[in-house]
Amino acid sequence: MEELYIDSVAHRYGSNQIINNVYIKCEVGEVVGLLGRNGSGKSTLLKIIFGSINPQYKHLKVNDNLVNKGYQTGQISYLPQGNFIPAKMRLKTLLKLFTNKYQTELLQIDLIRENLDVPLRDLSGGQARLVESLLILYGDSEYVLLDEPFSQLAPLISEELKDHIQNLMPVKGFIITDHQYQQIIDISTRVVLLHNGGNYNIKTIDDLRIHGYLPADR
Numbered sequence: 001m002e003e004l005y006i007d008s009v010a011h012r013y014g015s016n017q018i019i020n021n022v023y024i025k026c027e028v029g030e031v032v033g034l035l036g037r038n039g040s041g042k043s044t045l046l047k048i049i050f051g052s053i054n055p056q057y058k059h060l061k062v063n064d065n066l067v068n069k070g071y072q073t074g075q076i077s078y079l080p081q082g083n084f085i086p087a088k089m090r091l092k093t094l095l096k097l098f099t100n101k102y103q104t105e106l107l108q109i110d111l112i113r114e115n116l117d118v119p120l121r122d123l124s125g126g127q128a129r130l131v132e133s134l135l136i137l138y139g140d141s142e143y144v145l146l147d148e149p150f151s152q153l154a155p156l157i158s159e160e161l162k163d164h165i166q167n168l169m170p171v172k173g174f175i176i177t178d179h180q181y182q183q184i185i186d187i188s189t190r191v192v193l194l195h196n197g198g199n200y201n202i203k204t205i206d207d208l209r210i211h212g213y214l215p216a217d218r
Contacts, residue, residue, distance in 0.1 A: 002028040004049070004062055004076065004143045004173060011044055011055035018044055019055070020197035026143060026173040031165060033188030034177040035202070035213060040194040042177040043081065046145045049175070050078040062143070070143075077141035081148045085132055087121035094120075098135040102168075106138040109164075126157050137164055137172075144168075146176040150183045162187045181208070 009022040019041040026032045036042045047053040049060065051069025060067045062075050070076035085094065091112060099106055107113050111127060112134065120128050129152040136144060150158045158180075165174060165187060178184050185191060191202040195211050208214040 002063055002142065002173075004070075004175075005060070006045075006049055007059045008057055009045065009048060009055055009059075010057045011041070011048065011053070017197055019048075019194070022194065022197070022199045024175070024192055024199060026175050028142060028171065028173045029169055030190060031169065031174045031176060031188045033184035033191040034175055034194065035181055035184060035191060035208070036177075036194035037213065041197070042194055043147050045194065046078060046147050046175065046177065050076055050145055052078075074140070075142045076145065077136050077139050077143070078145040079133055079136045079147055079149055081151070083128065083132065085120055085135075087128070088119050090117055090119050091131065092116040094131070094135055098139050101140045102138040106134060109134065126153050129153060130157055130161060133161055134164065137168055141172075143173045143175070146174065146178075148178045149176065150178050150180050158183060181213075 003025055005025040007023045009019050011019045022045060024032065024045070034042050034045070044053060048055045048058055049070050051071045060070065062070065062073050067073055095103055095106065111130065115123065120131065123131065133146070133149050149161060153161065176184060176187065193200045193202050193208065193211055193213055195213065200211055202208060205214065209216050
């Protein structure tokens with residue numbers, strides 16, 4: 001089965017148990033939205049899946065294969081919250097580093113095609129962030145973890161990013177977290193809430209109110 005699966009995740013910072021017995025899965029063709037208040041462990045969970053944080057415990061499988069660190073498989077990519085690509089690098093160099101299988105599709109995007117000789121620092125902040133996101137989306141990995149991809153983007157660029165995610169859904173699975181919860185609800189096929197160390201499947205906006213993520217009057 002084409003599925004990313006992590007179970008029994010436990011992690012603490014000092015005496016603070018951030019995540020306790022968390023479970024999440026993502027199949028190719030899904031966008032799993034991950035919501036939670038500040039400090040609930042959303043970014044921590046993504047980093048555990050990717051392999052940049054070693055938790056107290058986890059059980060991680062990718063396509064039925066037991067995995068220690070997700071990035072070692074080449075099947076999982078991760079967009080962190082902050083900019084991560086050196087600003088002096090030119091887009092044509094980045095394409096060679098990040099993409100192979102979907103490079104032709106990436107070159108059809110105006111922002112990429114028209115700026116191949118441009119260093120990242122010469123783009124606007126929103127454009128640079130979109131470029132980073134597109135390089136992760138159109139990389140060769142089967143599963144994509146996106147940590148607050150909409151936070152630095154204007155509304156129009158956010159819609160463009162969602163279009164690219166939907167275009168790639170037939171061949172990839174996504175786990176996305178963002179404080180802009182409506183963006184997550186709009187793009188996701190399933191929504192999971194991290195709360196009090198555990199996880200809850202969210203079916204409706206009312207479920208977010210029941211678990212205290214949204215106030216009762218919203």
